[in-house]
Amino acid sequence: MYIPPETRSQIDELARRAARVGKFLDVPTRQKELARFEHQMSEPDFWANQTAAQKVIAESNRVKALVNPFLAFQQRLEDIQTLAELVADAPDGDASAAAELDALAGTAATLLAEADALEISSFLTGPHDKCNAILTLKAGAGGTEACDWAAMLLRLYTRWAERRGYTVEIDDIQDGEGAGVSTATFRVSGPNAYGYAKAERGVHRLVRISPFDANARRHTSFAALDVVAEIDGSELDVEIKEGDLKVDVFRASGAGGQHVNRTESAVRFTHLPTGIVVACQRERSQIRNREIAMQILRARVYERQQDEKRAEMEKFYGEKGEIGWGNQIRSYVFQPYQMVKDLRTGAETANIQSVMDGEIDFMINAWLRAGCPRQRNKDIKTDDE
Numbered sequence: 001m002y003i004p005p006e007t008r009s010q011i012d013e014l015a016r017r018a019a020r021v022g023k024f025l026d027v028p029t030r031q032k033e034l035a036r037f038e039h040q041m042s043e044p045d046f047w048a049n050q051t052a053a054q055k056v057i058a059e060s061n062r063v064k065a066l067v068n069p070f071l072a073f074q075q076r077l078e079d080i081q082t083l084a085e086l087v088a089d090a091p092d093g094d095a096s097a098a099a100e101l102d103a104l105a106g107t108a109a110t111l112l113a114e115a116d117a118l119e120i121s122s123f124l125t126g127p128h129d130k131c132n133a134i135l136t137l138k139a140g141a142g143g144t145e146a147c148d149w150a151a152m153l154l155r156l157y158t159r160w161a162e163r164r165g166y167t168v169e170i171d172d173i174q175d176g177e178g179a180g181v182s183t184a185t186f187r188v189s190g191p192n193a194y195g196y197a198k199a200e201r202g203v204h205r206l207v208r209i210s211p212f213d214a215n216a217r218r219h220t221s222f223a224a225l226d227v228v229a230e231i232d233g234s235e236l237d238v239e240i241k242e243g244d245l246k247v248d249v250f251r252a253s254g255a256g257g258q259h260v261n262r263t264e265s266a267v268r269f270t271h272l273p274t275g276i277v278v279a280c281q282r283e284r285s286q287i288r289n290r291e292i293a294m295q296i297l298r299a300r301v302y303e304r305q306q307d308e309k310r311a312e313m314e315k316f317y318g319e320k321g322e323i324g325w326g327n328q329i330r331s332y333v334f335q336p337y338q339m340v341k342d343l344r345t346g347a348e349t350a351n352i353q354s355v356m357d358g359e360i361d362f363m364i365n366a367w368l369r370a371g372c373p374r375q376r377n378k379d380i381k382t383d384d385e
Contacts, residue, residue, distance in 0.1 A: 001087050001088060001089075001090045001091065001092055001094060001097050001098070001101065002092070003084060003087060003088055003101065003104075004105070007084075007101075007104060007105045007108055008084070010105075010108040010109065010112060011077075011080060011081060011084055011108055013112070014077050014080075014108065014111050014112065014115060015077065015081070017115045017119065018070075018073065018074055018077055018115070020119075021070060021115075021118055021119055021122050022070060022074070024122055025066055025067065025070060025122055025125075027067055027070060027071075030063050030066065030067050031067065033063050034060060034063055034064065034067065037056055037059065037060035037063070038060070040056055041053075041056065041057070041060070062130050065130075065191065066121070066122065066125070069118060069121065070118060070122070073111070073114060073115070073118055076107075076111060077111065080104055080107050080108060080111070083100060083103075083104050084104060086100070087100050087101050087104060116365075119369075120365050120368055120369070121192070123195075123368045123369070123371075124192050124195035124196070124368075126195065128194055128229035128231055129192055129194055129195030129198075129229075130191065130192055130194075130195065131193070131194045131229040131230050131231055132187060132188060132189040132190070132193045132194065132229070132230040133187070133188045133193040133194040133197040133198070133227055133228070133229060133230065134171075134185065134186075134187050134188075134227070134228050134229070134230050134296055134299055134300075135157060135185070135186055135187075135188060135197060135200075135225060135226070135227050136183065136184070136185045136225070136226040136227075136300075137150045137153055137154055137157075137181070137183065137184045137185075137186075137223060137224070137225055138150065138182070138183050138223065138224045138226070139176060139180065139181065139182050139183070139221075139222075139223050140203065140221075140222035140223055140224055141221070141222045142206075142219065142220065142221030142222055143177075144176060144177060144178045144179050144180070144212050145206075145210050145212060145219050145221040146176075146180075146221040146222060146223060147175075147176025147177065147178070147179055147180030147181055147182055148176070148179045148180035148211075148212070148221075149180065149204075149206045149221040149222070149223050150176070150180055150181050150182070150183075150184065150223040151176070151179070151180035151181045151184075152180075152206075152356065153204060153223055153225065154181060154184050154186070155356070156355070156356055156357075156358055156360070157186075157188070157197075157200070157225075157358070158186075158358075159356075159357050159358030160358035160359075160360055160361075161188045161190070161193075161358075162358065163358050163359070163361075164190060164196075164361075165190060166188050166189060166190030166193055167188070167189045167190065168186055168187070168188055168189075169186060169187045169189070169282065170184065170185075170186045170282060171185045171186060171187060171279075171280045171281075171282050171292060171293075171296065172184070172185040172266075172278075172279040172280050172281055172282070173185070173186075173281075174279075178212075179212070185278065185279070185280075185296065187230065189230075194227065194228075194229040194230070196361075196364050196368075197227045198227050198229075199363070199364040199367040199368060200225050200227060200360075200364070201225055201226060201227040201329075202224070202225065202327070202328070202329030202330070203222055203223070203224050203327045203328040203329060204222070204223050204224070204225060204328060204329065204330050204332065205220065205221070205222055205328040205330065205331045205332065206220065206221045206222075206223075206331075206332045206334070207219075207220050207331065207332070207333045207334060207335065208333075208334035208335055209334070209335050218335055218336070222328065226300070228296075228299040228300050228302070228303040229299060229303075230295070230299060231298075231299055231302065238298050238301050238302045238305070240271065240294070240297065240298060240301065244271060244272050244273050245269055245270065245271060245272070246269070246270040246272060247267065247268070247269060247270075248267070248268040248270075249264040249265075249266065249267055249268075249286060250264055250266050250268065251263065251264055251265070251266060252265055252266040252281035263284075263286075264286065265281065265283070265284055265285065265286045265289060266279065266280065266281035266286075266289060267279065267280055267281075267286060267289045267290045267293050268293070269293050269294065269297050271297060271301060274301060274304055276297065276300050276301060276304065278293050278296045278297045278300065279293060280292040280293040280296070328343065329342065329343055329344055330342045330343060330344075330363070331343065332352065332355070334352060337350075338350050338352045339352075340352055340355045340363075342363045342366065342367065344367060344370065345363070345366040345367055345369075345370045346366075347362060347363045347366035347367075349362070
């Protein structure tokens with residue numbers, strides 16, 4: 001039976017993309033790793049050291065999360081390749097073969113969409129991509145307008161996290177003067193949260209008619225988003241000395257009940273060597289807030305050290321880290337026209353409302369595709385290339 005060229009082309013494209021992803025993931029090596037983990041977990045004394053056992057299980061789950069979806073995709077691809085051969089061998093006019101051909105075309109189209117998601121997830125192979133993410137928003141140039149913009153971004157990322165099934169916890173928030181927030185630190189928890197959220201690190205620029213300007217003039221505002229991975233302290237080679245810390249305690253602001261607002265339960269750490277400031281007022285206990293703040297501080301100091309090693313900080317903020325003109329990664333224009341454009345990849349949309357409601361995965365995916373495949377394509381060639 002005749003198979004349309006577009007269906008054959010889709011199957012061939014799926015095979016090429018599966019080959020690329022398989023080589024990028026180095027599936028045979030990862031399968032050997034899984035076999036080694038399973039052997040370790042089957043040992044009688046595996047649970048003698050619970051900390052080490054948990055690390056082995058976590059690493060095994062991480063590798064499975066990379067390999068298993070690819071193997072399932074590959075099996076489905078092999079199934080439709082076999083079906084295509086059977087349909088091609090069937091005589092013309094065979095009713096059952098015609099039905100199989102329709103199903104084949106639909107399955108191929110579905111797998112192409114799945115291939116996009118598989119490729120994106122395959123890029124998240126960094127050492128901390130699987131971790132939860134700690135995000136810090138800070139209002140920049142623009143005064144009250146910038147504080148309002150920071151609050152809008154806080155809502156955007158909260159909606160984005162909810163769309164992905166992640167959970168969001170506010171660790172610290174400081175109100176702006178008159179409106180919005182001046183700073184906000186929040187935690188996004190879920191599979192590969194840091195791997196995706198790191199794409200948003202940088203300065204975000206807003207252009208709109210200001211609701212705070214009686215003359216209805218157009219204003220430009222800036223806010224910066226910092227993203228670090230929530231890493232187990234045992235994995236961090238970071239030493240923070242007591243003498244390097246300035247510790248302040250204060251009453252928590254905002255909602256939280258009488259106990260929260262009447263006792264000095266909130267904690268702020270200033271790391272003197274780096275100037276990094278973190279605060280936490282999420283819990284009623286000052287002790288617990290100190291633990292959370294220290295965890296965030298360690299993660300941010302670690303990230304700073306990595307930035308210095310890679311010399312990449314200026315890619316996000318400029319050498320001086322200014323939250324203003326010339327350093328933005330994305331522009332959100334509400335007036336005189338409507339457009340959200342990522343200046344790193346060129347990804348853009350005129351549907352501002354959907355972006356502000358958290359639909360930003362297309363820009364995150366574009367950034368991952370632009371950054372990750374570059375090195376991959378240097379080293380990996382499929383057999384037919």
